[in-house]
Every structure is written in structure tokens, then in C-alpha cells.
Amino acid sequence: MLISSAWAQTPVSPKKLLDRQQMRQEMQRLADVCGRLQMHEQAELCLNWIGVDRPDQHRFYLPGQIPEVTKDDNYTRWREHFLTARRRYAEYLFEQAQQNASVGRSAVAFRLLWQVLREDPDHSRAKQVLGPLATATQSRPRQRSGGNSPPELSRLGSVQRCQSPHFQVWTRADAKSSQATIELMEQFYAVWSQCFYDQWAPADVLQTRLAKVNQSWPEMPSIQVVILADREDYLKLLGVEEKNIGVSVGYYSPKAKRSFFYPSADLQETLFHELTHQLFSEVARWKGDIAHRKADVDLEHLQGAWAIEGIALYMESLRPAAEGWTVGGIESSRLQTARYRALRDQHWPPWSNFCQGTIAQWKQQTGIALSYAHAAGLTHTLLDLATDGPTKAKQPLNDASSDSNGAEIDSQPPIARTAFLDYLASVYQGQPDHERLLKILGQDDQQAQDNYRNLLTVEQEQLVAVENPTIQQLVLTGSRLEDWAIVGRYRLLQWLDLSFSNLKPDQADWKSNLQHLNRLRLEGNPVTQAILLQVSKLPRLSELDLSLCPIQDKDLDSLAQHPALESLWLTGTQVTEASFDLLKSLPKLKHCEVSSTAISEEAWQQFTQSHPQLQASLP
Numbered sequence: 237m238l239i240s241s242a243w244a245q246t247p248v249s250p251k252k253l254l255d256r257q258q259m260r261q262e263m264q265r266l267a268d269v270c271g272r273l274q275m276h277e278q279a280e281l282c283l284n285w286i287g288v289d290r291p292d293q294h295r296f297y298l299p300g301q302i303p304e305v306t307k308d309d310n311y312t313r314w315r316e317h318f319l320t321a322r323r324r325y326a327e328y329l330f331e332q333a334q335q336n337a338s339v340g341r342s343a344v345a346f347r348l349l350w351q352v353l354r355e356d357p358d359h360s361r362a363k364q365v366l367g368p369l370a371t372a373t374q375s376r377p378r379q380r381s382g383g384n385s386p387p388e389l390s391r392l393g394s395v396q397r398c399q400s401p402h403f404q405v406w407t408r409a410d411a412k413s414s415q416a417t418i419e420l421m422e423q424f425y426a427v428w429s430q431c432f433y434d435q436w437a438p439a440d441v442l443q444t445r446l447a448k449v450n451q452s453w454p455e456m457p458s459i460q461v462v463i464l465a466d467r468e469d470y471l472k473l474l475g476v477e478e479k480n481i482g483v484s485v486g487y488y489s490p491k492a493k494r495s496f497f498y499p500s501a502d503l504q505e506t507l508f509h510e511l512t513h514q515l516f517s518e519v520a521r522w523k524g525d526i527a528h529r530k531a532d533v534d535l536e537h538l539q540g541a542w543a544i545e546g547i548a549l550y551m552e553s554l555r556p557a558a559e560g561w562t563v564g565g566i567e568s569s570r571l572q573t574a575r576y577r578a579l580r581d582q583h584w585p586p587w588s589n590f591c592q593g594t595i596a597q598w599k600q601q602t603g604i605a606l607s608y609a610h611a612a613g614l615t616h617t618l619l620d621l622a623t624d625g626p627t628k629a630k631q632p633l634n635d636a637s638s639d640s641n642g643a644e645i646d647s648q649p650p651i652a653r654t655a656f657l658d659y660l661a662s663v664y665q666g667q668p669d670h671e672r673l674l675k676i677l678g679q680d681d682q683q684a685q686d687n688y689r690n691l692l693t694v695e696q697e698q699l700v701a702v703e704n705p706t707i708q709q710l711v712l713t714g715s716r717l718e719d720w721a722i723v724g725r726y727r728l729l730q731w732l733d734l735s736f737s738n739l740k741p742d743q744a745d746w747k748s749n750l751q752h753l754n755r756l757r758l759e760g761n762p763v764t765q766a767i768l769l770q771v772s773k774l775p776r777l778s779e780l781d782l783s784l785c786p787i788q789d790k791d792l793d794s795l796a797q798h799p800a801l802e803s804l805w806l807t808g809t810q811v812t813e814a815s816f817d818l819l820k821s822l823p824k825l826k827h828c829e830v831s832s833t834a835i836s837e838e839a840w841q842q843f844t845q846s847h848p849q850l851q852a853s854l855p
Contacts, residue, residue: 243269243313253328254321260286262321270314278314287559290701291629292620295560296347296427297354298373326356333362334446342442343433343649350430354560365445367453372401373426377418386462386494392469402456407463413499414463417507421461424508427554427561428515435520435657457518459511464498488513490535505552512548516664536596540663540670544595545608546615547660553616564620566694567702572709572731574613575692579713580735580757583610584685591670615656617691618676622652626677626687628695652676689714696722708752712737724749735781736760741767748773757781759805769794776800783807783829789814796821803827813839820847827851 254262263282270279287295300322303315333348352362353370363370377400385395385406398405400418402425407414429436437454444451464470467485474487474496486497486506495510497503517535535544553568554561565571577583583606590610598604623629629650659673678684694715699722707726711733720739723732724746732753739761747753747770754776758767763785771780772794780795783805789812795801802824806815812834819825826849830840844850 243310243317252324253331254324255328256286256325259321259325259328262317266314266317266321273310275310275314278311278318281558282318284559287557287562288701288703290565292698292701293565294431294563294620296430296563297351297560298423298426299350299353299357299370300355302357322355323359326352326359326362329355330359330362337443337446342437342439345442345446346433346437347430350426364448365442367445368401369426369429369453372422373419375401375422377403377405377415386460386492388473389462392464392473399458402459403461404458405461405463408465408469409463409499417463417497417499417503418461420504420507421459421511423556423561424511424554425459425515427563428512428551431551431563432516432520432657435516435661438521454521459514459518460492460494462494462496464496466498467500470496470498486510488517490517493518508551508554509548512551513544516544516547516660520661520664535664536599537594538663538666538668539592539594540659540668541593541595541598542590542607542611542614543656543660543663543668545598546611549608549612550615550619564616565702566621566698567704567707567710568616569709570609570612571616571692572711574609574616575694575711576713576733577606577609578613578689578692579711580733580759584681584688585610587674587681587684588670591668591673613692614688617688618652618656618673620653621691622676623650624652624676626690628691699723719743721746726750728752731755733757734761739763739767744770747771750774751776753777754800755779758785759783761785763787763791765791765794768792771795772798778824779803781805782809785809787811789818792818798822799824801825805829806833808832811835813843816843819843819850825850 263285267279267282270276270282289295303318305315306312329348329352333345333352336342336348337345349362349366350370352359353366356362377398380397380399385397389395389406389408392408395406395408396414398407398414398418400422403418403421405414405418409417441451441453445453464473470485484506485500485503486495486509488495488510490513493514495514497507497510500506513535538544549570550568551563552570553565554563585607590607593607598607601607621629655673655676659668659670662668674681674684677687694712696717696719699712699715699717705726706728708728709731710723710726710729711731712723713733713735715734715737717738720743723729727749729750730752732750732755735757736759739758741762741764744764744767747767751774753774756771756774756777756779758771759781760783763782764787768787768791771777777798778800780801780803784807786809787806788810792811792815796818801822804819804822804825804827807829808831810833811830813836815835819828828850
């Protein structure tokens with residue numbers, strides 16, 4: 237009885253196309269039915285099947301999976317409804333791909349075809365058009381015998397050669413790790429080809445293939461990769477030749493045209509970073525014209541190193557998920573650091589000097605981390621956060637379809653994104669136009685810096701769209717939020733920066749949700765006793781910055797005997813020597829900054845001498 241009533245509505249007609257809005261409604265209906273039947277896994281799958289589009293993030297798709305057949309009646313009914321809806325949505329997406337291709341929007345059409353195969357992996361026309369590009373993600377790497385291995389590997393011992401559709405791999409790692417890494421590389425290649433379609437594909441190839449004309453995709457070079465057994469192998473092979481190799485888990489050598497990796501828990505971001513270098517160096521055609529590319533160019537000595545590194549840092553934000561692979565987003569780790577440096581530290585190197593730097597020069601810098609942060613910030617800003625330059629992006633960047641009446645959204649790339657990719661092409665071609673790109677952000681350095689900071693500052697609507705509960709870093713320096721309670725939903729945060737924001741004392745309860753937080757910056761905020769009471773409930777908090785907050789000695793009482801606090805900044809506050817008792821009660825306190833307070837130098841020296849574990853700064 238429960239089965240017949242729950243599934244009373246027949247599946248979507250096999251001939252009826254579903255646009256995005258209708259597909260979302262059908263997924264909601266199926267989720268509701270599954271919920272009533274205690275089919276929680278299927279309900280969750282349906283609820284998340286259509287991802288939420290965001291102005292600061294792109295979404296890409298790979299061929300999907302078909303749920304297995306079982307004998308369970310409820311599951312069988314759900315599977316029938318689920319697959320029928322997906323096939324009808326796939327037909328709608330294919331029509332959209334054809335329409336976009338017919339008006340010259342090949343990049344949009346290409347992405348839509350991949351989304352078709354996500355919904356219907358057996359869609360014959362989409363498979364025919366994408367051809368070997370689509371099947372590559374599902375091909376298992378094959379072991380190959382014979383062939384010469386790179387000569388530098390001979391001193392390490394035995395090497396196994398493997399081949400996948402786009403990669404030639406020499407590996408010393410175990411079979412399981414090697415296979416997983418190669419499969420991830422093929423998936424990355426597929427996403428990269430969607431993200432940067434115009435940078436590698438000939439102008440008319442997609443339209444021709446959609447018209448059923450037998451034109452092949454361009455022949456691509458086989459990308460060479462070495463997977464070493466472990467870190468010891470990696471350092472033995474590369475440690476002498478490459479500076480800073482000891483702090484990496486992967487490296488692309490432009491001279492050898494080969495990437496080197498070894499299995500590691502944190503390999504994914506490095507893999508995406510280095511393969512981005514390799515694909516832009518060896519596969520990109522820059523709008524179909526490779527004649528201007530210098531065949532013997534030394535990438536390490538090209539001006540505009542920030543763009544070469546910036547695009548690789550940007551691709552580190554790529555994340556696989558059931559609702560589609562995403563890249564970008566205000567919560568991206570590299571962008572968090574860039575936001576902190578730009579808004580908190582006011583970092584903006586002179587544009588001309590920054591753009592003229594080469595990778596070889598960067599490697600000699602003592603402050604290379606600042607250059608990397610700025611490169612990542614500029615790249616994220618120009619690709620995702622800006623539209624015509626200083627104007628912040630408001631419309632979703634997912635150009636497949638929208639939730640508005642099922643209609644396609646504006647699929648023309650923003651001016652800022654196009655300008656950055658044109659600049660990147662000019663860098664690789666050895667003819668960068670630095671000043672033209674600057675004009676996207678402002679007429680001069682000062683105006684560009686002001687607009688850059690404005691684009692980096694997080695607004696309420698941007699934060700509302702970040703539904704990822706697993707983020708661990710959040711920099712909201714300078715933000716003016718209407719409702720700070722939203723921060724409390726990110727329960728796994730470890731670093732939270734609220735410097736110089738409009739933090740509201742009457743919205744402090746959310747802080748007690750952040751039980752994993754260990755770094756909190758409240759500099760320049762109207763901090764009160766109520767806020768510090770909530771802060772005191774954070775058991776893992778090891779760093780707390782209260783600089784330039786209007787707090788007095790009594791306000792600190794709630795922090796007494798905090799078990800984890802190691803670093804405390806009280807610069808520019810109203811504390812006095814009466815706060816010493818509070819500081820004595822903190823068992824793990826190692827650093828305290830009290831400059832620009834009423835505490836005298838003599839009193840502070842006496843206090844620190846009696847507490848030798850304290851690495852203190854003089855007032």
C-alpha cells in the first residue's frame with residue numbers, strides 16, 4: 237500500500253523535455269517520496285543533483301553513472317523515475333548545445349555536451365560528438381612493455397610504463413596508487429579542456445562534428461608524467477636540480493616537458509597545479525594559432541610570471557563532487573590568503589614591477605609567498621569576481637542553463653575573464669601587454685588597488701551562497717554583513733579573520749558553534765564582554781587577535797585559564813598592568829603583544845622576566 241501511494245505519479249513522459257527548473261522540481265518530488273519511504277541515500281542524491289549556481293564559481297561535468305538494478309521494489313520505482321528525468325533533461329541540454337554552437341558559442345556548447353553525458357552516459361549523439369575526449373575519463377591505464385624510459389630514472393631502479401588516452405606515464409609507485417593517480421589526471425584533463433576550451437580547440441571543429449561531418453578533434457601530444465615511489469625517490473631525482481623542491485610533492489619541468497609526482501595524502505592540489513602548467517605549455521593553442529608561440533621559449537624567463545603561476549594556483553581550487561566539479565569560489569584556500577594580504581596587510585606591489593617579474597626571479601625572492609598570494613588573488617578576481625573590471629559579478633557563471641524559466645543565462649564571458657586569458661596568451665607568446673590588463677581594474681595603480689580590494693571584500697549574498705560546511709578557512713576582513721549568524725554554520729572552521737568588519741555584539745552566539753577554531757582575528761572591531769564570553773567557549777583556540785579593540789582589563793576576565801590560548805594580541809587596546817593576573821592564568825601562553833597600551837616598558841619587562849616561557853613584545 238505504501239509503495240503504490242508513494243509512487244502514484246507516473247514518471248516523466250519519455251518524450252517530454254525538462255529544462256533546468258523543471259528538473260530541479262522533479263528531483264525535489266523524488267526526494268520527498270524517498271524521504272517518506274526512509275530511502276535517505278536516494279533522497280540526498282536527488283536533493284543535491286542540481287547544484288546551486290554561483291557568480292564566483294564554475295561547474296563542470298564528467299560522464300555520470302547509472303544506478304545498479306536491484307530486486308527492491310521501492311528502489312526499482314525510484315530508479316525508473318530518476319533515470320527518465322535525467323534522460324529528458326539530457327535531451328534539453330543537447331538542444332541547448334546545438335543552439336549555442338549554431339551562433340558561435342562553441343565553449344558553451346562543449347560544456348553542455350559533457351553535462352548531457354553526466355545525465356545520460358549512453359546519449360549516442362553526445363558520445364559521437366565528443367568522441368575519444370569523453371571516453372578517456374573511463375579508460376583504465378594500460379601497462380606497456382618496451383620503450384625508452386627517461387634517462388634520469390635509470391639510477392633509481394625498475395620503472396613501469398603505462399599509457400592512458402592523454403598521458404604517457406613512467407611509474408615506480410605501487411599499482412593501486414599509480415592507477416588512481418592516472419585516472420585523476422584524465423579527469424583533470426577533461427575538466428581543463430572544458431574550462432579553457434577556446435585556448436586549445438580549433439574554431440569550427442565542434443560545429444562541424446555536430447553537423448555529423450567526419451572531422452577529427454586536433455591531435456594532442458601525449459603528456460609525459462613520472463610517478464615516483466615516495467618522497468625519498470622524489471628528492472633523490474630532483475633535489476639537486478630544483479630549488480625549493482624539498483617543500484613540494486610535485487613539479488613540472490618545462491625543459492624536460494615532464495611532470496614529476498609521488499603518492500601523498502595532499503597530492504591533489506599539487507597535481508592540478510603542475511598539470512595546469514603542463515597543459516598550458518604543451519596543449520594550449522591560443523585561439524588556434526600556434527605560429528606565434530616560440531618553440532624554444534624558456535618559460536622561467538618570461539615576463540608575467542604571476543599569470544603563469546596565478547592560473548595554476550587558481551586550478552588548485554578544483555573540487556570533485558556528485559553535483560559536478562567546481563573551480564573558484566570565495567572560500568578557495570589561495571583566495572583566502574590573498575584576501576588577507578590585500579585587505580589586512582594592504583599588499584599591492586607596483587603593477588609594472590610585479591608584471592615584469594619572471595619565474596626565475598621569483599625563485600630568488602625571500603618573500604615569494606606574498607607574490608604567490610597576490611598572483612592567486614588577481615587571477616581569481618579577474619576570472620570570477622569581476623565582470624567589466626571594477627564591477628562585482630552578480631550573475632551565476634554556470635553557462636549551461638539557469639533556474640529562470642528554464643532559459644539559458646548570458647553565456648558571453650565577462651570582459652575581465654577574457655582580458656586575463658588574452659593576457660595569459662600574450663605572456664606565453666613572449667609579448668605581454670601589462671598596461672592593457674591593468675586598465676580592466678583601474679586607470680592607474682591606485683584606482684586598480686582600490687577596486688581590487690573592493691572586489692575581494694566578501695558581501696552577505698556571496699557568503700549565503702557558500703553552502704560547503706567543510707571549509708576550514710574564512711577571511712572576512714572588512715566585510716559589512718547584515719547577519720553574522722551565518723558564519724556559525726561553518727562548524728569545521730580553523731581560521732577565521734573578521735578584522736575591521738562590522739561585527740555586531742548582539743550577534744555573538746554563533747561563535748560557540750566553532751569548536752574546531754584555533755585562529756581568530758577580531759582586530760579593529762567593537763568587541764565587548766559578551767563577544768569575549770563566546771570566544772572563551774572555543775576549546776581549541778590558540779591564537780586570538782584583539783588589537784585596536786575597545787576592551788579594558790575587566791573585559792578579558794572570561795578568558796581566564798583558557799586551556800589552549802598560546803598567542804594573544806592586545807595592541808592598541810585599553811588594557812593596563814591590571815591584566816597581568818589574567819595573563820598569568822593562561823597555562824599555554826607563549827606570545828603576547830601589548831604595544832601602544834598603558835602598560836609601561838618597565839612593568840612589562842618585570843612581568844616577562846618572571847614568566848620566561850613568554851615571548852613578548854615590548855610596549
